[in-house]
Amino acid sequence: MQLKNYAAWIPVENAQLEVGLAPFPRCGDDELVIKNHVVAINPVDWKIQASGGFNLTYPAILGSDVAGEVLSVGKKLKKKFAVGDRVISHALGLGNGPAYGGFQFYPILSAATTSLIPDDVPFKEAAVLPLSISTAAAGLFMNANLGLNFPKADSNLGRPFTNTKDTSTLLLWGGSSSVGSSVIQFAAAAGYAVIATASPANYEYCKTLGATYILDYHNPDIIPILISVLKGTNVAGAYDSIGSDTTVRQCASVLHALGGGKIASVVSSPEDLYGDVTVARIGSTGIVSQEPEVAKMIWGRYVPWALKNKKFVPSPKALIAGKGLDDIQKGLDRQKQGVSASKVEILLDDE
Template identity: 40%
Template sequence: MDPFINRPKHNLAAWQLKANRRPFVVGNAPYTSPPPNHVVVQVIDVAINPIDWILQEDDIFGLKYPAILGSDIAGEIVEVGEGVQDLHAGQRVIAHCNGTSKNNHTHGAFQRFTIVPSHAVAELPYSINTSRAVVLPLGISTAAAGLFQRDYLHLPLPTENPEVSDRTVIVWGGSSSVGSCAIQLARASGLRVIATASPRNFEYCCKLGASECFDYHDSDVEDQIVTALKGKTVAGAYHAVGADGAVQSCARIVERTKGKAVVVTVRGVPEKGIPASVRVKAISSSAIFTNEVGEYIWRKFLPTALANGTIVPAPEPMVVGEELRSVQLGLDKQKAGVSAAKIVVTNIS
């Protein structure tokens, strides 16, 4: 076991000192031992999501300040809390941090040592580098929230050898971080997947498991997808990313096809343009940890799926810097836009 585990731990964080202020300020942070059913992870890599720069610019959650943002980490467990039986210090892991949903800076990602609920942690095989694996956490949870929860698409939970279904899921924005995870998880549920993306990302989406891809720029893309789905049963549509009007496009498609007229979206539900027969639901990634989906995905499915290649880290990491001082650069790069890639900052500890 690494002797570092028994040393005093000096924590640093990239602090959001006040609402609507940039840049982050790197400074000391307390080291806090884990409460029951939690672990402390020494962070090696973090990944950046759109919600990170959105929260820096707009206090949509009413956070307590100073705050520590961030959701995606890869690192090593250094301490486990009471009641944690299946994890131990020294394990390499990825984890979904929930500092913003808990409004507690000790749970934020952008620091050297962070507290994570044990049900939001997955062991990482040594065959996968931490800077690759760190692209997954929020994408996995967000995809799972829309695909598997009872009031959403409610697909069968994924397995290594799923029973093949005759149903099809539409993933709008398949090359995005969430879309990449949604394609893989839906395939691991046994469903067929069709996706939208830019043509340059068609091959990428197909490698992840999409059967067909369509260019969302095409003016007749809705007609193309409806034609491709003729005679097939639709399990619903997952809106992973897309400009204004994309949710409405998904809704019009499922209205015109056979099957479940449900659209789940990472954005809010539009006030206009949704057919009366279609139900649209907004996704909250943290909701999976209030029911059976979160623990199943993170503790039962994902560790094995990573080890055997059922789930691969996607999209590709785009490393923009090292250490906490580079996290602000990561937010700025993410805001500027990336395609089939996810911003990563390495060597946090």
């Protein structure tokens, strides 16, 4: 029987998603096609729906996070992937056209942002990860951003915070966000002491992932407290996983008081900061297009190894908001309402 592909299309800017037929994909030599089992929703999905951008041509297919089963394998990938393999992938629809968007039954995926997942990790757990993997890796490891050391394959989660110059510390604004959850795990595995901000309800969550010290960003004295905690340590930089003007400025105040440094920000990059503080705006696809050695190291080597060895744990928890392509719009609306240490997902079959 001929398989049919369906997608949740965005017909024009500012319109609701509509389910309809999509061409059945054929993958290139470096690509895979999967049968999509679970998609996760990211803020960028509803942000594009509300305000456009990314030079999209419409109708378009959004969606960055997918988990599913390999249906066809490009010629050059036969040694790495096989039909039936279970994978997660950062779907690269933005910039590459609708066949590459995540919100369809059979998306085309780039092998550069795809990883095998172990049999004991359900698709709905693993689907929370892909965009956060690329974004965390881009901010932490690209030389254009913080340029930190890669995680070591044999490292333990976390390390004691000694408050001495021997320990390289990372200031992470937003430890319980989806991106922040991968930042903590990668940075801790690379040997950095992660000092994160979060709500008190998520302190334990951040600690479990490997953060060394967590502080409440609602505290009006958060800046002087962070300065005193980080003083005397070797601060490797700040990762702002929230990326509002306010949070970038908060990170900048801390770094400035400690003698300056670099911030990697997921969104905002104001220019009128202190002379000794620079801000790099993270682009998650930079790990493929600008510094491909980062994608090779993280997606190609570290993630498959660390998932298998339980050194990298799918986080945050999935918040299932519906089932089927028709419910993806509901998922976007739910993500827009705000979440705390959880990732909105839509199941596409009987997971």
